[in-house]
Amino acid sequence: MYTLGYQLVLKTLSIGLLVDNLTVSMMIVVNFVSLMVHIYTIGYMHKDPGYHRFFCYISLFTFAMLSLVMSNNFLQLFFGWEAVGVMSYLLIGFWYTKESAIKANFKAFIINRIGDMFLILGIALLFSIFGTLDYEYIFNNAESITSNTVVLSSSFEISSLTLACLLLFGGAMGKSAQMPLHVWLPDSMEGPTPISALIHAATMVTAGVFMLARMSPLFELSTSALSFVLIIGSITAISTGLLGLVQYDIKRVIAYSTLSQLGYMVVAAGVSAYSASLFHLMTHAFFKALLFLAAGSVIVALHHEQDIRKMGGLRSKLPITYITSLIGSLALIGFPGFSGFFSKDALIEAVSHSSVYASDFAYYCVLIGVLITSLYTFRLFFLVFHGPLKDENINVKEPQLSILIPLILLAIPSMFIGWPTIGPLVFDDFFANSIIQPSSNDIFGYQFTDSYHFLTHSLSGPVVYIAIFGILVSYLLYVIKKDIPEKLSQTFNPFYKVLINKYYFDHLYENIFARLFNNLSNSLWNNGDIKIIDNFIVNGTAHRVGRFSSRVRELQSGYIYHYALMMVLGLALFLAWVVFKSLGLVI
Amino acid sequence: MLTLQSYLSLAAIIFAIGIIGIVINRKNIIIVMMCTELLLISVNFNFIAFSYFNQDIAGQIFVFFILTVAAAEAAIGLAILVALYRNKKSIDVQELRTLRN
Numbered sequence: 124m125y126t127l128g129y130q131l132v133l134k135t136l137s138i139g140l141l142v143d144n145l146t147v148s149m150m151i152v153v154n155f156v157s158l159m160v161h162i163y164t165i166g167y168m169h170k171d172p173g174y175h176r177f178f179c180y181i182s183l184f185t186f187a188m189l190s191l192v193m194s195n196n197f198l199q200l201f202f203g204w205e206a207v208g209v210m211s212y213l214l215i216g217f218w219y220t221k222e223s224a225i226k227a228n229f230k231a232f233i234i235n236r237i238g239d240m241f242l243i244l245g246i247a248l249l250f251s252i253f254g255t256l257d258y259e260y261i262f263n264n265a266e267s268i269t270s271n272t273v274v275l276s277s278s279f280e281i282s283s284l285t286l287a288c289l290l291l292f293g294g295a296m297g298k299s300a301q302m303p304l305h306v307w308l309p310d311s312m313e314g315p316t317p318i319s320a321l322i323h324a325a326t327m328v329t330a331g332v333f334m335l336a337r338m339s340p341l342f343e344l345s346t347s348a349l350s351f352v353l354i355i356g357s358i359t360a361i362s363t364g365l366l367g368l369v370q371y372d373i374k375r376v377i378a379y380s381t382l383s384q385l386g387y388m389v390v391a392a393g394v395s396a397y398s399a400s401l402f403h404l405m406t407h408a409f410f411k412a413l414l415f416l417a418a419g420s421v422i423v424a425l426h427h428e429q430d431i432r433k434m435g436g437l438r439s440k441l442p443i444t445y446i447t448s449l450i451g452s453l454a455l456i457g458f459p460g461f462s463g464f465f466s467k468d469a470l471i472e473a474v475s476h477s478s479v480y481a482s483d484f485a486y487y488c489v490l491i492g493v494l495i496t497s498l499y500t501f502r503l504f505f506l507v508f509h510g511p512l513k514d515e516n517i518n519v520k521e522p523q524l525s526i527l528i529p530l531i532l533l534a535i536p537s538m539f540i541g542w543p544t545i546g547p548l549v550f551d552d553f554f555a556n557s558i559i560q561p562s563s564n565d566i567f568g569y570q571f572t573d574s575y576h577f578l579t580h581s582l583s584g585p586v587v588y589i590a591i592f593g594i595l596v597s598y599l600l601y602v603i604k605k606d607i608p609e610k611l612s613q614t615f616n617p618f619y620k621v622l623i624n625k626y627y628f629d630h631l632y633e634n635i636f637a638r639l640f641n642n643l644s645n646s647l648w649n650n651g652d653i654k655i656i657d658n659f660i661v662n663g664t665a666h667r668v669g670r671f672s673s674r675v676r677e678l679q680s681g682y683i684y685h686y687a688l689m690m691v692l693g694l695a696l697f698l699a700w701v702v703f704k705s706l707g708l709v710i
Numbered sequence: 711m712l713t714l715q716s717y718l719s720l721a722a723i724i725f726a727i728g729i730i731g732i733v734i735n736r737k738n739i740i741i742v743m744m745c746t747e748l749l750l751i752s753v754n755f756n757f758i759a760f761s762y763f764n765q766d767i768a769g770q771i772f773v774f775f776i777l778t779v780a781a782a783e784a785a786i787g788l789a790i791l792v793a794l795y796r797n798k799k800s801i802d803v804q805e806l807r808t809l810r811n
Contacts, residue, residue, distance in 0.1 A: 679809065681806075681807025681808065681809045681810025682807055683732075684803065687733055
C-alpha cells in the first residue's frame with residue numbers, strides 16, 4: 124500500500140508493505156500463536172537463566188515473520204525469509220552449552236542455506252527478466268513471458284517461468300522442510316518447546332506454503348512446476364508420517380507430524396487449491412501449536428522428561444492437558460467437526476478432483492497419510508495419557524496457569540474455527556485479490572452451501588472412516604494388546620530398521636555430501652591456503668629474502684684487508700671506466 | 711738523465727707495495743699503518759716530480775701539508791692502537807673482525 128522507491132543504476136528497487144487478505148490471514152495466525160507462546164513462555168522458562176534473551180528472540184522472530192508476510196517485493200521477502208532463519212538458528216541453539224543443540228542448529232542453518240540458494244537464484248532470474256522485484260509488476264506481466272526460455276545447455280532449454288517456479292519452490296522446500304531437505308526439522312526439537320510450537324510448527328515452516336500461495340500467479344502458468352510441487356508434497360506427506368510411528372521422543376513425534384502436514388499443504392498448492400492449502404495452514408497452526416504446548420506442559424510436569432516410554436496414565440494427573448491434547452489430536456487427524464477435519468477434507472477433495480499430472484499418486488498418498496496420521500497421533504496420545512501410571516510419576520501435578528491458559532485458548536479455535544471460516548476462505552472469494560486460482564467448482568467439483576452440508580458430504584467419502592479406523596487400530600495396539608507393536612517391529616525388521624534410521628537420509632548426507640565437502644575444503648585448506656598462500660607466498664617471500672640476505676652477509680667478512688681490497692678494486696674499476704669513457708670505448 | 715717517467719714509475723711501485731702490503735698482510739696492524747705511510751710517500755713523490763719538471767713550487771708546498779697530516783695520522787693511529795691493545799690484548803688483524811656479518 125505504501126511504497127518508497129529509489130533509482131539503483133537503471134533498475135528501481137523499492138520497499139513497501141502489502142496488506143491484502145492473504146497477508147491478513149497470515150498476520151492473524153502469526154500474532155495469535157505468538158501471543159499464546161509469549162504467555163506460555165512466562166511459565167515454561169521462568170527458571171531459565173536465559174529468560175530475557177528468550178523473549179528478545181521470539182519478539183524479533185515475530186517481527187521478522189510479519190515483515191516476511193507483509194512484503195510487497197521479493198527483496199523484502201528474502202529479508203524476512205533470512206531473518207526468520209536466523210532467529211530459528213538462534214532459538215534451536217538456545218541452550219548453547221548442549222552439544223546436540225549446537226549440532227542441530229548448525230544442521231538447520233546449513234540445510235536452510237541450500238534452500239535459500241535456490242530462492243535467491245529464482246529471485247535473480249525474475250529480476251533479470253523483469254528488471255524489478257515488485258510483486259505487482261511481475262504478477263501482472265507474468266503471462267507475457269510464458270514463451271521465454273532459458274538455455275541451460277546447447278541441447279536443453281527450459282521455460283524460464285518453469286525454472287523460476289522450480290527455484291522458488293526450492294527455497295520453499297528448505298524452509299518448509301520438504302522431502303530431501305526435511306532432515307533439519309526433527310533435530311530442531313532440541314530447542315525449547317515454545318519455539319517448537321511457534322517457529323517449527325505454526326509459523327516459520329509454513330512460510331514456504333505462504334510463498335507458494337503468494338506466487339500463485341506464476342505457478343498457475345507452469346503445470347510442470349505444479350506437478351513437481353505435487354510430487355514432492357505427497358512424498359513428504361506419506362514418508363515423514365511413517366517415521367513418526369517409530370519415534371519415542373514426544374516432541375519428535377509431533378515434529379514428524381508437522382512435516383507430514385506441511386506435505387499436505389504443499390500437495391494442495393500443487394493441485395492449485397491454494398485457498399485450501401492456506402486454510403490447512405491456519406487450522407494446523409492452531410492445533411499443532413496446541414499439541415506442542417501440551418507436550419511442553421507434560422514435559423514440565425515430568426521435570427523435563429521427553430521419552431514417552433517413561434510416561435503413561437497421566438490423564439488423571441494432568442486433566443487439562445489431557446483434554447486439550449485430545450482436542451488437538453482429534454483436530455489433527457480430521458475428526459468430523461474439528462477444525463482439521465474441514466481443512467484436510469477440503470484439501471483431499473481438491474486432490475481427488477484434480478487432473479494435474481501425478482494427482483492420482485498424490486491422492487493415494489494423502490489417503491494413506493490420513494491413516495498414518497491417526498495412527499501416530501493416537502499412539503502418542505495413548506502412550507502418554509493412558510495405560511498404567513508409572514511409580515515415579517505419582518506426584519505429578521498440572522503446571523501453573525500461564526502454561527494452561529494458552530492451551531485452553533488454542534483449544535477453542537482448534538475445535539471451532541473450521542465452522543465459520545471454511546465457506547469464505549476456501550470456497551468463496553476471500554483470497555480473490557491476492558491469489559490466482561481456478562474457481563472453486565473447478566478445483567473441488569463441489570458446490571458449497573454451508574458448513575453442515577460440507578460435513579455430511581464428507582461423511583460419504585472415505586477420509587473420515589480411515590481416520591477413525593486409525594484410532595481404533597492404535598487403541599488396539601497401544602492400550603489393549605501392548606505386545607503387538609514389538610512383534611510387528613520384529614516381523615518386519617528390515618522395514619523397521621529403515622524407519623528407525625529415517626530412510627538413511629542423515630547417513631547419506633553425512634557420509635556423502637558432508638564428507639565430500641569436508642574433504643574438498645580440507646584439501647583446499649591444506650593445498651591452497653597452507654601450501655600456496657601461507658608457505659609459498661607469505662612465508663616463502665620472507666624466507667627467500669632471508670636466505671638471500673644471509674648469502675650476501677657473507678661478503679661482510681670483518682677483515683680490514685678485504686674491505687681495502689674491495690676499495691682498491693672499486694677504484695680501479697672506476698678509473699678504468701673514466702679512462703675508457705674518455706677514449707670513447709664505453710658509453 | 712732521470713726523466714719524469716722514472717720518478718712516476720718509482721712512485722707507482724711504492725704505491726703498489728703499499729696496497730699489496732695492506733691486502734696480503736695477515737698478521738700485524740702496525741704493518742697496515744706502515745703501508746698507509748708508503749701510499750702517502752708515493753703520492754708525495756708524484757707531487758715533487760711534477761713540481762720539479764713543471765717548474766711549479768705549489769706541488770712542493772703541498773707535500774709539506776701531506777707530511778704534516780701523515781705525522782698527525784700516525785700519532786692518532788698509534789694512540790688507537792695502544793687503546794685497542796689494552797682492550798683486546800692483541801693487535802692481530804685476523805682477530806679484529808667485529809664488523810663481520
